[in-house]
Amino acid sequence: MSQRVITLLTDFGTQDAFVGIMKGVILNINPAVSLVDLSHGVPPQEIVAGALILHSAAAFFPPGTIHVAVVDPGVGSVRRALLIETREAFFIGPDNGLLSLAAPAETVVRIIQLTNAEYFLEKRSYTFHGRDIFAPIAAHLSLGQAPERFGPTVPTMARLTLPRVEYHETGLTGRVIYIDHFGNLITNITEADLQPFSKENLLVSISTMRIQGVVASYAAVETGAPAALINSWGMLEIAVRNGSAAHRYGISTGHPVYLTFLK
Amino acid sequence: MSQRVITLLTDFGTQDAFVGIMKGVILNINPAVSLVDLSHGVPPQEIVAGALILHSAAAFFPPGTIHVAVVDPGVGSVRRALLIETREAFFIGPDNGLLSLAAPAETVVRIIQLTNAEYFLEKRSYTFHGRDIFAPIAAHLSLGQAPERFGPTVPTMARLTLPRVEYHETGLTGRVIYIDHFGNLITNITEADLQPFSKENLLVSISTMRIQGVVASYAAVETGAPAALINSWGMLEIAVRNGSAAHRYGISTGHPVYLTFLK
Amino acid sequence: MSQRVITLLTDFGTQDAFVGIMKGVILNINPAVSLVDLSHGVPPQEIVAGALILHSAAAFFPPGTIHVAVVDPGVGSVRRALLIETREAFFIGPDNGLLSLAAPAETVVRIIQLTNAEYFLEKRSYTFHGRDIFAPIAAHLSLGQAPERFGPTVPTMARLTLPRVEYHETGLTGRVIYIDHFGNLITNITEADLQPFSKENLLVSISTMRIQGVVASYAAVETGAPAALINSWGMLEIAVRNGSAAHRYGISTGHPVYLTFLK
Numbered sequence: 001m002s003q004r005v006i007t008l009l010t011d012f013g014t015q016d017a018f019v020g021i022m023k024g025v026i027l028n029i030n031p032a033v034s035l036v037d038l039s040h041g042v043p044p045q046e047i048v049a050g051a052l053i054l055h056s057a058a059a060f061f062p063p064g065t066i067h068v069a070v071v072d073p074g075v076g077s078v079r080r081a082l083l084i085e086t087r088e089a090f091f092i093g094p095d096n097g098l099l100s101l102a103a104p105a106e107t108v109v110r111i112i113q114l115t116n117a118e119y120f121l122e123k124r125s126y127t128f129h130g131r132d133i134f135a136p137i138a139a140h141l142s143l144g145q146a147p148e149r150f151g152p153t154v155p156t157m158a159r160l161t162l163p164r165v166e167y168h169e170t171g172l173t174g175r176v177i178y179i180d181h182f183g184n185l186i187t188n189i190t191e192a193d194l195q196p197f198s199k200e201n202l203l204v205s206i207s208t209m210r211i212q213g214v215v216a217s218y219a220a221v222e223t224g225a226p227a228a229l230i231n232s233w234g235m236l237e238i239a240v241r242n243g244s245a246a247h248r249y250g251i252s253t254g255h256p257v258y259l260t261f262l263k
Numbered sequence: 264m265s266q267r268v269i270t271l272l273t274d275f276g277t278q279d280a281f282v283g284i285m286k287g288v289i290l291n292i293n294p295a296v297s298l299v300d301l302s303h304g305v306p307p308q309e310i311v312a313g314a315l316i317l318h319s320a321a322a323f324f325p326p327g328t329i330h331v332a333v334v335d336p337g338v339g340s341v342r343r344a345l346l347i348e349t350r351e352a353f354f355i356g357p358d359n360g361l362l363s364l365a366a367p368a369e370t371v372v373r374i375i376q377l378t379n380a381e382y383f384l385e386k387r388s389y390t391f392h393g394r395d396i397f398a399p400i401a402a403h404l405s406l407g408q409a410p411e412r413f414g415p416t417v418p419t420m421a422r423l424t425l426p427r428v429e430y431h432e433t434g435l436t437g438r439v440i441y442i443d444h445f446g447n448l449i450t451n452i453t454e455a456d457l458q459p460f461s462k463e464n465l466l467v468s469i470s471t472m473r474i475q476g477v478v479a480s481y482a483a484v485e486t487g488a489p490a491a492l493i494n495s496w497g498m499l500e501i502a503v504r505n506g507s508a509a510h511r512y513g514i515s516t517g518h519p520v521y522l523t524f525l526k
Numbered sequence: 527m528s529q530r531v532i533t534l535l536t537d538f539g540t541q542d543a544f545v546g547i548m549k550g551v552i553l554n555i556n557p558a559v560s561l562v563d564l565s566h567g568v569p570p571q572e573i574v575a576g577a578l579i580l581h582s583a584a585a586f587f588p589p590g591t592i593h594v595a596v597v598d599p600g601v602g603s604v605r606r607a608l609l610i611e612t613r614e615a616f617f618i619g620p621d622n623g624l625l626s627l628a629a630p631a632e633t634v635v636r637i638i639q640l641t642n643a644e645y646f647l648e649k650r651s652y653t654f655h656g657r658d659i660f661a662p663i664a665a666h667l668s669l670g671q672a673p674e675r676f677g678p679t680v681p682t683m684a685r686l687t688l689p690r691v692e693y694h695e696t697g698l699t700g701r702v703i704y705i706d707h708f709g710n711l712i713t714n715i716t717e718a719d720l721q722p723f724s725k726e727n728l729l730v731s732i733s734t735m736r737i738q739g740v741v742a743s744y745a746a747v748e749t750g751a752p753a754a755l756i757n758s759w760g761m762l763e764i765a766v767r768n769g770s771a772a773h774r775y776g777i778s779t780g781h782p783v784y785l786t787f788l789k
Contacts, residue, residue, distance in 0.1 A: 003557045007546060013444030014277070014540070015304035017320035020270060023299045024323035031266045031297065031325060034557065036549045041541035044445055045505050057543035060550035060657070062557060073505050076480020126480035128495035131323065181539035182570055217602020217652035232654035242571045242599050276707030277540070278567035280583035283533060286562045287586035294529045294560065294588060307708055308768045336768050339743020389743035391758035394586070 004030075004142040005062055009038040009054050009069040010130060011045060018128070022068070022135040025121065029139035038067070045073040047098050049253075051160055052178050052186075055101035056233050058089055067102065068130070068138045069093040076126035081114040081133050082157055085147055092134050092141075097160035105159075115151035162188055163254075171260040174236065176206075176253055183244025187257050189236035197261050204228040205258040206238055207249045212262075218242075267293075267405040268325055272301040272317050272332040273393060274308060281391070285331070285398040288384065292402035301330070308336040310361050312516075314423055315441050315449075318364035319496050321352055330365065331393075331401045332356040339389035344377040344396050345420060348410055355397050355404075360423035368422075378414035425451055426517075434523040437499070439469075439516055446507025450520050452499040460524050467491040468521040469501055470512045475525075481505075530668040531560045531588055535580050535595040536656060537568040544654070548594070548661040551647065555665035564593070571599040573624050575779075577686055578704050578712075581627035582759050584615055593628065594656075594664045595619040602652035607640040607659050608683055611673055618660050618667075623686035631685075641677035688714055689780075697786040700762070702732075702779055709770025713783050715762035723787050730754040731784040732764055733775045738788075744768075 012018040019040050038057050042050040050071040058067055072094040080095040086107040091099040119140050124132040137150055165188055166173045174189040199214040211228045218241045221227040231237035238245050275281040282303050301320050305313040313334040321330055335357040343358040349370040354362040382403050387395040400413055428451055429436045437452040462477040474491045481504045484490040494500035501508050538544040545566050564583050568576040576597040584593055598620045606621040612633040617625040645666050650658040663676055691714055692699045700715040725740040737754045744767045747753040757763035764771050
């Protein structure tokens with residue numbers, strides 16, 4: 001069997017040793033695992049941002065990869081702890097929607113509620129299930145332990161609903177759902193939404209910005225000019241070449257984006 | 264022998280390649296080692312914060328793990344370079360107290376002063392012992408080299424003293440010793456300090472905050488409300504649910520915390 | 527063959543999963559590789575800073591290490607994608623000068639233009655060649671694939687030119703070329719430039735700072751005092767002990783530094 005990969009995504013930041021501690025717990029159980037950080041810069045308690053980041057990344061990992069995600073404002077409450085097996089991967093974390101975008105219903109093989117304390121750390125806290133439950137479960141799973149050992153199968157999980165694109169006679173309205181490190185504005189409008197239309201005859205309006213046409217890459221426009229393009233996630237993105245669209249136009253997540261199809 | 268783990272904790276940040284360079288030096292000597300970052304976000308030259316982070320993490324790693332820590336304002340001066348062997352682990356770094364909380368006296372097997380230049384990088388600087396001394400020593404140790412090869416055993420090391428809890432007739436006074444990424448206030452008051460008292464009848468006072476009772480988890484209070492709880496380190500912590508207690512109340516490290524036992 | 531190392535240097539930051547995605551792509555092709563982050567905090571699109579960081583680090587890695595670097599404002603344009611083989615290592619990234627300081631002409635064995643789409647990700651974007659081209663090429667190379675499989679050999683590559691030191695009768699003029707995490711000012715003046723002169727009789731002037739003599743380490747001066755020293759890169763650096771020279775004196779990259787040789 002090739003080496004197993006465990007990824008970690010949290011809102012823990014990297015100043016404290018929270019993430020390092022989770023890795024210590026994992027390596028104590030399975031020293032041969034390969035650990036990859038997806039992000040520890042999810043804004044504190046922002047489940048939607050965490051879910052989008054996890055979703056953007058999961059498809060690029062080897063089959064059987066175990067993704068551990070902890071953005072967990074309800075830690076210590078009644079929210080359940082889950083292991084989700086999909087056709088391609090495993091997802092471990094709190095049942096608050098964080099895992100749901102990366103594990104759409106049609107890919108789910110089974111959902112296990114993590115209840116078997118035999119696989120948890122012996123001394124548990126009420127505030128750090130990443131260390132006490134999610135990390136050790138991931139490590140035992142990576143050793144080949146069967147998912148059903150960790151608890152009962154349950155029928156459903158919490159699911160996030162992203163804002164939906166609205167279709168009009170002359171175009172459509174979407175929203176900014178994520179802003180990346182470069183200040184690029186990622187919308188909920190997919191490549192498929194644009195399929196029926198000519199990319200040259202689209203007018204993109206957001207705040208005071210008007211962009212005609214969807215281009216292939218940032219480099220298609222001048223430095224400092226705005227561009228609309230299909231990004232590496234397959235979503236419509238609004239960027240400023242070598243600049244930050246978010247800062248320049250003062251735009252935050254949730255801001256509407258209007259697309260008009262010109263005749 | 265299972266794969267050896269080397270952890271790294273520094274105040275180097277992650278903008279420059281200082282940490283990557285230490286990893287290159289290590290992998291050049293032992294390519295099979297497993298490297299884990301504890302934190303590189305220790306505030307520059309803040310030895311106490313580094314010592315607390317290292318202490319919070321070390322117990323969760325496999326026996327025999329080698330922890331390299333570099334917060335080293337005295338680099339290039341007469342301060343000694345040390346390897347400390349405890350019953351559970353190895354600690355490598357400057358002799359300025361940084362390693363002392365994770366290696367309490369009763370666990371220490373021996374302290375070696377790193378003097379044998381045979382195991383250092385050939386060309387050494389006066390400003391980057393992380394690269395030139397600590398990284399190569401850690402790598403040679405991970406290959407099974409005996410600690411006594413690196414230098415003479417010495418009897419003592421620099422030790423930090425944290426502020427002590429003061430006991431009064433009606434309660435006790437502690438201090439904030441660390442503020443984490445979420446703005447939670449970690450105090451020097453331990454679970455054992457609270458043992459004799461009823462957790463419901465405690466009044467916690469810090470700045471203008473008054474909190475009655477110690478709860479099990481953040482989720483026990485409303486969003487935005489303050490909570491006192493025993494955290495994952497086993498210390499009394501003051502938090503604001505889904506918020507930052509440090510920002511809300513303008514509290515820094517060193518701030519006093521008063522506990523009053525209500526009748 | 528010992529385990530291969532792939533390093534990653536980008537301006538992607540660590541909030542998004544861009545870096546994690548590149549690692550997923552690599553591990554999907556070669557699960558046994560050892561991954562090391564050099565920096566993901568290169569300021570967006572700052573090719574010179576990225577080139578300096580890569581240059582500072584490459585020499586410390588095992589022979590045969592594969593360095594992937596992506597600071598790529600021209601992604602999606604006509605700029606070429608390159609693999610550079612030197613006597614010691616491999617460098618993969620855009621042909622915009624980013625790789626040039628770490629791969630000086632006299633060390634270059636061959637330059638390959640990456641054109642063979644057989645080794646790229648199947649579905650490619652115009653905005654994320656780190657994921658689609660550079661990561662998979664690095665992974666295939668780490669498996670032992672011959673460089674010439676990836677495309678034709680080309681004669682030249684884009685090279686950065688750093689500002690040159692100017693020599694006068696009474697001294698020399700250099701520039702700040704990089705400011706590190708501690709606010710230390712790294713100049714383009716090398717140890718060799720200072721060779722002919724007495725280190726005690728040098729006067730270093732930058733902004734309102736006047737420093738007499740080049741010392742061995744930060745610890746040679748009082749806390750809060752400025753110091754000039756040869757740093758771990760072998761360059762003249764101006765620092766404030768336990769402080770930030772950049773913040774204290776308001777100095778940015780490009781600022782001139784004057785050295786006067788006192789009689």
